[in-house]
Amino acid sequence: MTGEPIRVLLVDDDPLVRAGLRLMLRGAPDVDVVGEAADGADVPDAVRRHTPDVILMDVRMPHLDGIAATRALSSRTGRPPKVIVLTTFDADATVIEALRAGAVGYLVKHTPPEQIVEGVRRAAAGEPVLSPGVARALISHVTEGTDSRTRQAHDRLARLTEREREVAVAVADGRSNAEIARLLHLSVGAVKLHISSALAKLDLTNRTQLAVLAHDARRHPG
Template identity: 70%
Template sequence: MTSDPIRVLLVDDDALVRTGLRLMLGGAPELVVVGEAADGADVADAVTRLRPDVVLMDVRMPLLDGIAATRGITNRAGHRPAVIVLTTFDADATVVDALRAGAAGFLTKHTPPERIVDAVQRAAAGEPVLSPTVARALMDRVATGGDPPVDARRRRARERFALLTEREREVALAVAAGLSNADIASRLFLSVGSVKAHISSALTRLDMTNRVQLALLAHDAGDD
């Protein structure tokens, strides 16, 4: 029995980029592009109508940017697809804002086709689309120099972090360190299934959509 293909929505104000992505993803039988949008302002309606599993989201668009559109998806009731933000440069400072808004990760527009397909599959499965190295670099930016937490945000983060059980906090800190589920299981003497369950319960308790958000919260709540 074959599983249903992963439904993908393309959001970019450049028609050529959308065409290129559609052709690229069309070669993967496990994926299907169900629609396109030329601006973030059109995303809410497209998600409601098309019910994609994954949204490939441009950052800079004329009416509503990708960060605001991502935040809209994260905060919507009901169906909430995973969002992969597309950027021109991987050092773009807006990437951190996109992750805070609820994006599952990001890709640069020159990412090889096979990696984009893999990223869509991973995002649909609930995994972050960030290598451990990139995840640590981004979260270090948040925790140290590039995006220093202000006192109010640190205090709020600690209040939210305290809502988790002790074991959920341990797992969240390991996620923030860029560890895989297998590495977390080994460190905390748990099964991989238990790690996944603790991550899932923590996300539900905090009303978050992915583990990148959980990792950023753990960094914000951490000691100086």
């Protein structure tokens, strides 16, 4: 990030929630709430008008839910804004669906204010907004699922080089770039290159999606 404030768009159908988030973020000198939207259907226009860096996105909205809105953003060319999903439940399977759709992470609505601000900063920096323990618990919650999804994930991961797969597994374990570098005896720059290469080969938009895919593939018996 440059010295410019992080531009944030709030998307929630509850005006009280939006007001609370705006008030909460106003105290951070490096964060600027540039706009609001009350439904996922309003997101494309809001993104064009406000060019946010980060979106705090509610899941359940009356016309277009946050997952569908996130998926639509992820399909855009260029650099779409980073999406943090907001949810009431910290083990809701819809959160993982949002991660699959391209969100960089999630925050429950009762998260302490300082952690929400830090989550915005991490998302803007391209980091997942999930602690390693919570990431594993959430991903495991839904990746106990179908054999077909597991096989598909395994086949997709097979497109990577051995080193890229090692990096992907380390990402799935919630390790930072520096930790991966130490574990695999690489430079941090090399880790970033392997992650970028893996994302491009797999047509993914962020490392959280790579982590989900690696968790799915890990369940494959082969």
